Amino acid sequence: MVHPLWCAVPTAALWWPSTLLAPPRWLPLALLVAWLGVLLSVVDFRHRRLPDAVTLPAYPLVGLALWWAGADPWRAVAGAALFFGFHLAVRLLAPSAMGGGDVKLAAPVGAVLASVSWWALPAGAVVASAVTLVVVTPVAASRRRAGGVPHGPGLLTAAWLAVLSAG
Template sequence: MVISGFLAGALGAGLLRHLPRGANVCWLWCAVPTAVLWFVAWALAPPHWLPVPLLLAWLGVLLVATDLRHRRLPDALTLPAYPVIGLTLWLCGADLWRALAGCVLFGGFHLLVRLLVPSAMGGGDVKLAGSLGAVLATVSWLALPVGALLASTITLFVGLWWRLDGVPHGPGLLAATWLVAVSAG
């Protein structure tokens, strides 16, 4: 599983370079974290649910690397995440109506925050939140507020060492959702 994760992360870094606005990140920044997260998911998640944390780890590492390096979450990854996550949830036997409700609730909450306080988060965070809300709601309804609180806490900690203007919220969203998903087993 470690080798598969390493290769998936390295291939993901190559994919980032070919995006419309190209994200140039070191391939090791994607390969090593993906390998570690895949190993942890493989060790903790039940077999029927394993594709969800594996997908979240791969997508999450690519998006976090891009967000930290270029200060953006590319549409070329956030928008296709909706059907890919939906398909993965369906293959894992998830209730798709529940996932859709979580998508609308979590995405809508982040959109509301963005509309009320535009400096609080970027548009990419809002686009990403819906697909992650689908995963969280599939785990449980309680996972939605837990995920939001955990994401805010992680973002707060990132802000302690992040010295540029504005703190990226994408890493917090992705890490929180992955943690909830991997512990769902």
Template sequence: MVIPLSGFSAGVLGSRVLRVLPRGVDVRWLWCALPTAVLWSVASAASPPRWLPVPLALAWLGVLLVAADLRCRRLPDALTLSAHPVLGVALWLAGADLERAVIGCLVFSGLHAAVHLLAPAALGGGDVKLSGALGAVLGSVSWLALPVGAALASAITLVVALWRPPGGLPHGPGAVGATWLTSVWGPW
């Protein structure tokens, strides 16, 4: 019961964080509290205890990022840039292979940057900034997690595209969702 209540409280705090950010995002607290509580509960049931800091941190940041992306079609710099040290510390606490994390960060951010440079309208700058932190998590899970995470992100983005009205496709939900799923149920 502690994990769901902690996740719920973290989500309430997260909705307040979103409002006070530069170019803040007004998201109802329940839209952050409930998903965070559910994701924390699932992660605590499915992840080994030593790895738990990673999916918990990713879930909290991810809910905030997804809420902002779906609401405003942008990923706030304050969250995308802080994701790197937050997830880096979580990976360190989890005893992850930090060399693989750095390589995953470089590979994933390099691929996203290349797509953004070749087709700027296809992928936003926030997606590129966030991709390094997500690549670090995926690289820490396994080398196979990088292509699996990318494919799963594409599938989730396709579902979001079918659900959202036209006017810009948010890639944050797919990238964050795929990374969280892979971090919880990925190969160990």
């Protein structure tokens, strides 16, 4: 079990800059991605998995928030398919490099990135990888946990930063 403060404080810390930096029509998406980012990051660090109970409901929630923002639905679907496909290929080629939850999370993240800009897809992949290497890997190593390094926090950081830059 995760204590509520482990999620409440970081979520509030991300919602504050979201309200200041996100364009008004993108604000619900920024708040959603921040909340998902905190929740899934805490779970990923603690349990080394991204549960279906959170990743699968993210699909319609992100879709609804993108609709609210006035995003092009075809662009969102294309971005989701591209990002999902790329992450699935990595998972199939090197199963130890990426978990199944990361692959499932890649679709809503890809939808967000593509809705902001086509350039946000490769930029998001770079940001996600950088966050995983620079921030997540040392934290995971300090906890001396067996298994791979969580990539979900990097994916969600990239999506959140992209939404903040949407204006």
